[in-house]
Amino acid sequence: MDLLKKKWLPEHADTWTKEDTITIIISPIIYILLTIGCALSVLLIPLGFLLLFVGIVLLIVMVRLINPKLSAISENYEKKQKQYLEDLEKKVKWED
């Protein structure tokens, strides 16, 4: 299924795609569902358990949606990190 793409090329992972858009929309919704769901569930109000359940389902969807992309970005970036760290140390010492 295209929505849950598992393999990302580094150059594609670094561009903004629909996966990013969907993630930043559902991420705050998950926070709201978990917060309200948790508060109501402690008082054993059925709506609370429903909200918690929906929040957890959306969380699983979000992880499956964005995690492969994050992995590709990380792997690509770490190859260059050592050079970037050397540049950073030069900058703090006014050598750059």
Add this chain to the structure above:
Amino acid sequence: MIPFGFLDWFWLGAFLVLMVGSGIRFYRLGKRSESDFFLAGRGLPWWLPASSVYATHTATDTPMWVSGVVYRFGFSGLWYTFYAAWCAISAFVSTKIFRRSLAYTQAEWQSLRFGGLSGELLRGWVSGWQVFLNMFILGWVGIAMGKVCHYVFGWPPWIGLIVFSSACAFYVLAAGYWGVVMADFQQGIIAFIIIIIVSLKGVHAAGGPGAIIDKLSAMGETGRLNPFSFTGFFEGEFPVAWFITMLVIGILGGLGMGTAIDWYPEAQRIQSARTVKDASWSIWAGSALVMMRNAVWAAAILAFFVLYPDLENVKDYEMAWFRLGFEHLPVGMIGFFFAAIVAIHISTISTHLNLGAVYITRDLYHHYINPGASQAQLVWIGRVATLILLLGSFVFGSIMENITEWLIFALWIMAAGVWLPGILQVVWWRFNGWGYLTAWIFNLVFSWLVVWVLPAFEVIPHLRDYQQFWILMILGALVFIPVTFLTKPENMDRLVKFYAMSRPIGWWGPVKREAQRRGLI
């Protein structure tokens, strides 16, 4: 005063040995380098910084604050705590960008994003402001612990302030961030367990969930169970306009950097994560735990409201969660509860001791005073800086009652007028250091005028906090946007280098094309 038995003292002693001892155990790792002392060598899996985010934001004053808003407004009061939702977007936008910059601090980020004099002025300003702010937070949280000790033991507040902050300083001085993050992990677990136990005990003491709902209904207070119980769009104590403002500040703020006070401790956790992916999930998960913790507290505070519905003095109902613990836990568990409060307390203290020290060491000493310093020297400067922050916090804590109102104002003005520039620095290539610096300076001027001076002379009415936010944002934009266009853009070489490394989102077209032309991306 609360009577302590042998078992209670045992819990407290055992916890202190465990917490301080486990922090000191990482002495050898902490002393290896500046990167180890302040970022744990940038090698942590996501769940360690996540637990540190959660533990840091669970402070002694946090249950007082949550108790205050939930006792007043019921579950709607939870929205007051929703500023933490900036991590919902930040985890997947600005956290990634900041992690890739590799900057130790938000101050260092300024001199990577902006060049020349404006970049250095911003770095100096942000680091100085953060040293002050961390000292202030240490004093604030420290004196809250002093008040709890006064409630439990009858001690003068300064004793609680000094004793527990000093105990915490042992392992921060020895092991730096390694000690902070390892102790935070176990303190976070202890804190979560006790929050669940005390909150469920509180619900039980009020007769159980069903009885709480029935009693609220009998009192005509069922609206307290509804998180969306507003008093009108603009009218009343809890209007929809305030709610929308809070959502905008919290959620959209995640696109930028420095849009919330919490950005600064989170920045350190982001850089301590071993990969970009770990950084993203650590921030997301840590804040999710904060939200759910608030929710559990909120249910307990509704139980407290049912037990004590007529409290009018803020100082009485702000102690709600502490009272549930001390009044309803059995003998022998009181010490466990108090030890957990100590865990809650020192997890926050340790973070701010180390965080303030990184600004002194990395941004002020290493960059401006001694650029050629050795790693051993930098670790020692980090320790001296930690000690300075500890001593400064005692001064702040002792005068806190008199200055709190002014300092809350200072916190507010730092958040309102630089919220939009905090986003623009990430998403707009043309926004430059002079624009951002102007935003900081004019925000100081405008906030004094809008919040204090003009209402005092009856030029404008006293405005609600959400109205102040929008007005300060617009007034600031009327100055910093023209200044940005009237001054030169940042140097293209710098921007291209920054873009290739951090890959920011938004309006970066000319920089992206230049980076592609040079074959950098």
